Amino acid sequence: MARTAPYGTWLSPISAADAAAAGGGPQWLDVVDGEVWWAEARPAEGGRIALVRADGAEMLPAPWNARNRLHEYGGRPWLVAGRSLYFTHWDDQRVYLRDLDTGDVSAVTPEPATPHGVRFGDLRRGTGGEVWAVRETSTGPRRTDIRRDLVAFAYSEIRSLAASHHFLTAPQLSPDGQHAAWLGWNHPAMPWDETELCVAEVRLDGTFGQHRVLAGGAGVSVCQVEWESPSALLALADPDGWWNLHRITLDGTTTNLAPVARELGGALWKTGSRWFVPLGERRHAVLDSGRLAVLDEHAATVTTVAPGLRWAASIAAHDGGVAGIAAGADSESAVVRVELPSGAVTTIAAGADAPPARFLPVPQERVFTGPEGEQIPAFLYPPSNVDYTGPDGELPPYLVHVHGGPTGRNLPVLDLDFAYFTSRGIGVVAVDYGGSTGYGREYRERLREQWGVVDVRDCVTVARALVAEGLADPARLAIRGGSAGGFTTAAAMTTERVFGAGTIKYPILDLAGWTGDGGETHDFESRYLDGLIGPLPETRGRYVERSPLAHEDSLAGPVLVLQGLDDQICPPEQSDRFVKSLRGKGIPYAYLTFDGEQHGFRKAETIIAALEAELSFYGQVFGFATPGVPELELHR
Template sequence: MTKAEKPYGTWPSPITAEDVAAIPGAPQWPSVVGEQTWWCAPDPATATVGLMWRGADGVVCPVLGPGWPVGNKAIGYGGRPYLATPEFAVFSRSSDQRLYLIADMPAAEPSSAGAALEPAPLTPADPEGVTRTNYSDPILGPSGTEIWAIREVTELTEELTDPAPRTKRDVVAIPLSGAAADDPTALRVVARSHHFLSTIRLSPDGTRLAWLGWDHPAMPWETTDLMVASIVDGVAVAQARVLGGDEGGVGTQVAVAQAEWADADSLYALADPDGWWNLFRVDLAGDETAAINVFPTESEFGHPIWRVGSTSFAVTDAGVVLRRSLGDETLIRWDPETGQTTDLAPGWTEFANSVSGPGAGAGTAIVAVAASPTEPSTPLRIDVAGGRLTRCVERAEYPHEAWVSRPERRHVQVEGGWQVPYIYYPPTNPEYQGPSDVPPPLLIDVHGGPTSGTVTTRYLNFALFTSRGYAVATVDYGGSTGYGRAYRDRLRHTWGITDVEDSVAVARALAAAGLADPARTGIRGGSAGGWATLAALAHSDYFACGTVYFPISDPATWYDEQTHDFESRYIHYLVGDPEKDTARFARVSPLAHAAEITAPFIMLQGLDDVICRPDQADRLVKAVEAVNPGLVRAYHRFPGEGHGFRKDETMTVCLQAELDLYASVLGA
């Protein structure tokens, strides 16, 4: 079919903001439970997450009925919220953060009883207004009568105060009998070590416990400790660091991203003493602990810990399964006997930090959430020994597939010889094409984190724009994960500089290649991406407009009591010491340079956001409007929304506001 010619940015498209907002988010937290596969599924219509089960017969159904949303608020971003076994399941209910027990699950099709299930509470309710408690990363204790989980308790105050001294974390034992539901003294502390804890793992013989810990001001991709302790009378004793740590200098920091037991006397761990998250084996059998890099390579197997219990590898009886990243990802099996590797999922290019398996001595099946340029995120169950791959959810046919842009990986070289990777989504529409002598308008998308990374996935949010004739490029600026510690540390004390310069470099490279119009280039992002968007508008004259989701605008007030515990000292890495490095803070602050913002933008903010509080957006909007009235084209503040929007009606408003902005500023 001959395409009609129409200016870029004006193409009619059947993809609407409402359609995109209604698409569920990616599955989360998959688990192998014998022949069953479990995972969590977000529902934008209810802004909740449900627990799903796929049986051996392929039937997929919810485990619980309405009113039982799953999730927790561990470290602000959540953690693994459930444990499922063939006999029972334990989960964290997002509405009250208590743990609940599902006993005597039916052998098949749990939804037949799901609506009637009445889970029993295992943990006590918080005294109203006194404390807020959550439980994450639950495992079965060695006795089989307890659940062990990471407990986070925050003392509540009416005044805004530093959350760090008010927050405590430990590993606790929770009786499956339900005794602790009304009696908090029935909980037993198993282990205490660091301010932050993640990834608790019991050895196969039940005699040792391993976990990760770190303390302020470090973030877990800077330095973590892999701890091991003996279990005596249900308590961890003789705690010792066996890998990781910080000797006090930048060059001596080691971050352990995950650890799993290989057998009763050794662990596999992802650590980066050589600058890359590689696979180490930690031998505990001798008098001295030995850690050996068993798979040295200049690529990443690990991940930044933003959620408690996140995983990038799994141990099986058929080898170790690893998520390998350097650009497009692969899921591989590594044979510890031969060192040989096997690609387990050819054609799939992205794997979430949720690779899950049965553990040493418990089978050969794993499950991972995977995606590709043509496939949406879905749980994949893989028999590692036989190589059989099963989609846990059938791919729903999308009626407008021809309008969905296919991503292309590219890179541009910047100062210092660094290669900045990015992904380009070309304008795509089966009915229209742009004029041959005019390049398309471009949207630079800046990811959050800032330690996140780009993914080559079938992304309908971008299709909303590319189907109308916009190009989109999402940038792995310095600080992104997947390219080693040195690339990540490019952002140390250069936040608001490196991320902006890399974004501009990508935009210029696409313009030079004739793939983007330099006069019609916008920028968009949320959280750290919202910061970079504001910084780009304040410190660069390259962008014609911007979309800002829940940003940081004033780094001098984004620490301690001005944000949540997890990131309350992060600014020391990103910018510097707020008291000593005031000149650097003033230089990069978008709020301090609000008068220099001359391009129109829209601001989108949740009023319940405790990570990037609404005052960060409020003050920036007020400062810009004071010197450039009308420059803020829209400011939407959403009650009931936090950091990362959940409701489909919220996202509909946001996406439509973006379309309106780009049509008015970047349109032909």
């Protein structure tokens, strides 16, 4: 029989260590000689990225760390060519080769003059045994002093191939070896705003001819391209407002293979992401807003298979089916294979052990209505613990979770960070505010020049709706988020009086500083705010008006700030200034920093400390006991 206890105080078998163990998982999956390989993040090893094979063999043992800083978010970090495994190593950002027969490892690219001064990513097969990649070269002291080009290397020789744009994906070789194709874009566009699909002739000496643009540009985004034949490419592009799959011939003829008002692609945060893969006979596996589907050209249909799973953009054709990385409402990300056409799912490598279902919330897909009739998707994770129930007349506290990006999204899958709170009697709602992906370009562009307005309003709308429905305690609402979600959290806490507490993780707090001129962000996003806030200098007033750092005196309640000290995307300078401004103001706050952490937390000890601090923080602010976790010290 369930015991009655105040919300937030329930005892739970889900520990912060459990959430930390699930914080890694598979990524960058591919098929090598008929076998499934993938990279694997390991929080217990300091966040190291290993490389494993379906039979359990570790193909890249410690201390090697297959990760890179391309665009700071990383690109495809490994490639097998013959019996050679090429990979980028995090510590020095060089490319290495591991002989798969002997296990010997040797450097392919030279040591840069300054640490991380030259970086490589998005490894692809080139001509004549070469590997093609994107090279980033630091050209000065600022974070934005970066030059990029496409390069080829074999052993220790590196040669430049092209530099069509400031930002690039690695070239892909046509089946007949006569052409190369890649994506490029320039500031102030982000890749989900517009990219250009470039094609160049590959000369007999391996050099590239002058490139030409086949598709994209002028408000059209291409997020993935693959060669289908020597004369045609397949590309995910959104000329009609939705990322659909197109065939593009070398003469520029473009055909939408199955026009649908659905997203079959996504935001290109990491080069080498793969939302579709050809299956043969004019059929293609695609990801329909995270669901695996089969696009049939003959019928012009997109049909979902294995509907209970949501997939990462890392799928591959495998033995007549599809292999990839997927999670469900009650399962963490795992490496799985789907048989086609039956849809039968086989687990190749299970994810982290899930707690018993009786302690897990079942995510509920909801759509809320904003003040102007706008539809706001969200996923509700109610308090869930079979051993407890709340007292009669008491409503639970609720956390509004704000995803990053802001060009990102949530998926209704098991999240042990969320379950850590829901199993203790604290509800979570994950909001896909205006600007989120998965709902078409029009929804993404609700945020154009409205960041800090639309996102805050949507989160407030959802929170108030939960209160109106009698699901959440209006006096115990909190908001939490990291990166862009940290900005929205801080913006909500300084402009609204809805949330009584906020957890701000590796945030943006000073908009003018988070630009190329301000010097407090990296090159990839240094002009992002042109679209999110407005061009400079014309709209400089907005940058001040919407910066949480300019309104710290208006905080609605206590805040917890969590920051990695090695973060190059949202550096600690902004969090430092924000917290300094709070001292002596009488508003409770806490500030935890973590050595060796970049953007997002990867080390098990960091994830544990951050989650336990967050739980203690809510308990102190909202007045409930948090047994089993250290008490967080709050300052004023």
